[in-house]
Amino acid sequence: MAERKKIQSASQKKNKQVLLIYYSFSGQTGVLINRLAAGLKEQGIEVFFEKLRPVKHLRFPVGSILRTYLMMFATFFRKRVPIRELSAKCSREYDLVILAGPTWSYNPSGPILSFLDRDGKYVLKDRKVLPLISCRGYWKQHWWGLRRKLLQCGAQIANIMAFSHPNPEPWRTIGVFFKIAGRSPERSSFLSKYYTRFGHSNEQMEEAYRFGKEIGQSLESSTPLETINFQTELALP
Numbered sequence: 001m002a003e004r005k006k007i008q009s010a011s012q013k014k015n016k017q018v019l020l021i022y023y024s025f026s027g028q029t030g031v032l033i034n035r036l037a038a039g040l041k042e043q044g045i046e047v048f049f050e051k052l053r054p055v056k057h058l059r060f061p062v063g064s065i066l067r068t069y070l071m072m073f074a075t076f077f078r079k080r081v082p083i084r085e086l087s088a089k090c091s092r093e094y095d096l097v098i099l100a101g102p103t104w105s106y107n108p109s110g111p112i113l114s115f116l117d118r119d120g121k122y123v124l125k126d127r128k129v130l131p132l133i134s135c136r137g138y139w140k141q142h143w144w145g146l147r148r149k150l151l152q153c154g155a156q157i158a159n160i161m162a163f164s165h166p167n168p169e170p171w172r173t174i175g176v177f178f179k180i181a182g183r184s185p186e187r188s189s190f191l192s193k194y195y196t197r198f199g200h201s202n203e204q205m206e207e208a209y210r211f212g213k214e215i216g217q218s219l220e221s222s223t224p225l226e227t228i229n230f231q232t233e234l235a236l237p
């Protein structure tokens with residue numbers, strides 16, 4: 001009987017749990033966190049997703065060059081994008097919260113800023129938080145601003161993951177701009193010579209998967225996440 005109880009309690013041992021809060025405008029953060037989550041699950045971690053949903057749907061692509069300029073201008077001044085209420089998932093306890101989203105004009109994106117303003121203290125205070133940034137190439141200023149805000153919310157920052165698009169400059173800037181506007185630079189007879197793909201590469205997706213596994217192992221063995229090197233050649237080429 002005692003043996004049975006022991007087996008039962010071993011099988012009832014709670015898996016480590018991770019909450020993944022994210023926003024993705026053009027799908028890049030979305031693919032990275034899906035691979036990251038697959039790596040976490042591979043290590044037996046339970047993953048819960050909370051997608052931030054703007055009150056007014058943001059259409060990608062925005063549809064014109066002028067609208068792209070206007071969006072870049074507004075986001076440079078950290079314009080907030082109001083988001084819907086969070087689900088009840090966010091009020092539970094987790095072993096780790098991953099907060100993921102794109103860089104918008106050197107800042108966190110509007111939905112993430114709204115989340116931090118409205119819910120940051122309530123969801124992140126005294127919690128271990130690991131941010132993930134998806135960007136074209138310039139993430140440091142975003143990271144500094146995000147770190148300041150996370151600390152104001154009382155979060156315990158565990159480390160930072162950032163992924164930048166692997167295309168060389170100036171083509172990635174030109175390519176991303178046209179892509180947001182709704183053009184297809186990778187199909188233009190001139191640009192396609194220098195810009196063949198928008199966003200992150202398949203190798204970077206696999207790097208995200210590897211990161212997920214490493215985070216999972218670290219949570220399972222209670223080793224600090226601070227010791228993981230996320231700034232690899234693949235993530236930040």
Ligand SMILES: Cc1cc2nc3c(=O)[nH]c(=O)nc-3n(C[C@H](O)[C@H](O)[C@H](O)COP(=O)(O)O)c2cc1C
Nearest residue numbers: 024025026027028029102103105106135136137138
């Ligand atoms: C309005 C806007 C502004 C952006 N500004 C920057 C920037 O300042 N630096 C950068 O590296 N990438 C910038 N980007 C590119 C995105 O960060 C990048 O494409 C990212 O992978 C998009 O992630 P998502 O698909 O999850 O939205 C910007 C994108 C948008 C839509």
